[in-house]
Amino acid sequence: MTTSPDAAMSPGAGTPPVAAQRPAVRRPTELIRDFLTVSEDFEAHVGRELTVNPTDLQAMEHLIMHGPSSPTELSRRLGISTAATTAVVDRLVAVGHAQRTQHPTDRRGVVIVPEPASVQKAMGTIMPMIMGVDGVLDEFDEEQQAVITAYLQRVLEVYRTHIPDAE
Structure with a gap:
């Protein structure tokens, strides 16, 4: 399937869509970006559950x-x-x-x-997700878990260096 050069342009804008303007990054970096988006979606879900x-x-x-x-x-x-x-x-x-x-x-x-009932409701929404994420680590041996942990610690450090006045 071929696509014309104009097909990648934003309708009527004459500029490439935002996705085309992003720098090329490796798959783990894309996954972190996806994780951040899904995390925002999950937070919105929790807000809806608590009606706040x-x-x-x-x-x-x-x-x-x-x-x-x-x-x-x-x-x-x-x-x-x-x-x-x-x-x-x-x-x-x-x-x-x-x-x-x-x-x-x-x-x-x-x-x-x-209120204890609200804490219980919030935790009832959040904990299954947290335990599911934590359970994924069981799919990796200790050495792989150490590499994953080191990678995520370094990613956090990079994020923190780009936050002015981070605590």
Whole structure:
């Protein structure tokens, strides 16, 4: 099957489609790009399961992974203003994913606590995927797992070097 040179052009734009403009990379690098896309799709799926928007999902992730948090700490972790964080917390409380409780050592302060049922629902969605990914390693011997681990560690290092002010 032959294709005319114009068939690879974006309709009406006169320029090659974005895919044609990407630099040629090896298959593992393409797979990492695909992984990142699928990861975003999975995160959107989790958000739909919990009926939250992406910012609220990020807040839930922080509360689940790091435990109860003050609004100020949650604001810092999300990289949003305290006013925006108040709106996020209001939404999470309204849909039953979190509650405000009195700070254990500061009577004037509050902490945001994830609701156990919401944590259970989130983990029920996430853990089968995590265990499936982890199970894939069983298909490789220890030496191959060490190579895979080394490769992924180096990929993370490369990513981190391209993030300004990475923690």
